[in-house]
Amino acid sequence: MSETEGKTAIITGCNRGIGKDVVRLLAEQGTNVICCIRKENPDFSAFLNDLAEKYGITTEIIYFDMTDEEGIKAGLKPLLQRKQRVDILVNNAGIATGGFLQMTSMQQLKDVFQINFFAQVLITQTISKLMMRQKSGTIVNMGSIAGLENFAGYTAYGSSKAAMMFFTRTLARELAPYNIRVNAVAPGLTDTGMASQMEDKAWKEMVGRSDFNRLGKPEEIANLVVWLASNKASFITGQIYRADGGM
Numbered sequence: 047m048s049e050t051e052g053k054t055a056i057i058t059g060c061n062r063g064i065g066k067d068v069v070r071l072l073a074e075q076g077t078n079v080i081c082c083i084r085k086e087n088p089d090f091s092a093f094l095n096d097l098a099e100k101y102g103i104t105t106e107i108i109y110f111d112m113t114d115e116e117g118i119k120a121g122l123k124p125l126l127q128r129k130q131r132v133d134i135l136v137n138n139a140g141i142a143t144g145g146f147l148q149m150t151s152m153q154q155l156k157d158v159f160q161i162n163f164f165a166q167v168l169i170t171q172t173i174s175k176l177m178m179r180q181k182s183g184t185i186v187n188m189g190s191i192a193g194l195e196n197f198a199g200y201t202a203y204g205s206s207k208a209a210m211m212f213f214t215r216t217l218a219r220e221l222a223p224y225n226i227r228v229n230a231v232a233p234g235l236t237d238t239g240m241a242s243q244m245e246d247k248a249w250k251e252m253v254g255r256s257d258f259n260r261l262g263k264p265e266e267i268a269n270l271v272v273w274l275a276s277n278k279a280s281f282i283t284g285q286i287y288r289a290d291g292g293m
Contacts, residue, residue: 048276050133050275054079054080054131055135059082060083061087064271066090066264067267069097070097071265075272084110084111113161113165135185139165158202158206163210184274191232193206194288214228215284215286227279229283232290234255235256236267256291257293
């Protein structure tokens with residue numbers, strides 16, 4: 047029996063990249079998954095059906111856009127109404143953007159914060175109510191080394207991730223009396239769609255900072271997320287775990 051077998055996890059931004067590997071790894075351990083994505087995706091639906099059949103779990107998809115706060119509330123409302131048990135929340139959704147300060151509009155800054163921070167906080171407010179009622183749960187937030195190190199051109203993205211990681215530490219203190227753990231993972235540059243959007247010079251600089259001189263693999267980050275969500279990390283809360291290949 048795995049550490050998360052029979053539990054239920056909610057994962058945002060999980061139809062590709064790190065989030066998709068989190069879903070797969072949790073399913074392999076017998077964890078029921080509720081996946082939050084922006085729009086219908088037949089390939090992802092087929093992926094979930096295969097997981098359900100192979101591992102005997104339940105799967106569900108909730109559709110909402112992270113820029114639409116009313117849509118987020120409407121999407122999550124049925125969970126509150128049916129008093130859904132939620133054992134794990136993985137706040138994985140996010141967007142990356144680059145640009146020097148003078149080239150970053152206030153609207154761009156607001157857009158990045160909306161998806162990388164404000165929407166995640168709103169989701170956490172909702173799901174933590176369910177966890178507080180059951181007096182147990184674990185939350186894993188997706189941070190970034192860009193929120194810990196200083197990289198030129200990362201004002202918007204880095205600041206949003208720094209906010210998410212500060213939120214992690216603060217929330218851990220607030221929810222500890224309810225037996226809820228809150229941690230974050232801070233990946234280095236990982237082989238996802240975000241990495242492919244980077245300019246070649248910035249890409250090489252980021253990879254060159256790693257002792258392994260390579261990109262991280264989504265599964266390598268997902269393994270850490272799933273471990274933090276499990277009972278094997280039962281005495282760990284309020285921590286930021288770097289997974290950056292040595293930077």
